[in-house]
Amino acid sequence: MSDRSDLLLEGVVGSFAYGLNTPASDIDYLGVYVEPTRTFLGLHPPTRDRGTRQGRDGADATYHEVGKAIGLILSCNPTASEILWLEDYTVATEFGAELIDLRSCFLSAQRVRHSYFGYAMAQFRRMLHRQETQGLGDARLAKHARHTRRLLWQGYELYTTGVLPIRLPDPEPYFEFGRQMMTADGAEIAKALIAEYERKFDEATSVLPRHPNEAPLEDFMQRVRRAHLDD
Known part of the structure; x- marks a missing residue:
């Protein structure tokens, strides 16, 4: 991904994050980016299929557009969810940090x-x-x-x-x-x-609720889209 200016979050995931890396392991990156809101208003808005980018200067990397990322994390997709629980981040903007703070809202x-x-x-x-x-x-x-x-x-x-x-x-x-x-x-x-x-x-008795708390996530998405309306 050549343009990194639209990243909200990025961090190292995979074997290096888990402590399961071997000499043959690659460094894997996962991130969340945001599309300019105007791109959703035209004839060909980004769809879930088009909301993922690959590549980071030759490294293995996956980046989900924030709308797709929130949908995946709401489904508790393990691969997508871990971006909100990392110890360190290579990129964490103000919106990215807020998304991390909302991580419990996704859980059920x-x-x-x-x-x-x-x-x-x-x-x-x-x-x-x-x-x-x-x-x-x-x-x-x-x-x-x-x-x-x-x-x-x-x-x-x-x-x-x-x-x-x-x-x-x-x-x-x-x-x-x-x-x-x-x-x-x-x-x-x-x-x-x-x-x-x-x-x-x-x-086991789960400490998690039966349903995710979507109201704060809806508020977050509305503010992200408004903030990027004129980008």
């Missing part, structure tokens, strides 16, 4: 459980597919395993505490889980972990 118990558990299951299916097609020697099996366990842990923490932890307190169990996935027993070990977390979710 059912969406958190559905999204994080759903994303973990998607990673698990990728693992099984790689086992079947590439064999146990595929190093990406370990990566999928690490992120399956991370998603389950993060989702449960968010569900039970209302806080999304980004950096893992001890990465080693996740690396060990990755190594286990590259053995003949890996699939069964992963199934057991998923069953364990499903039981934990069932038995």
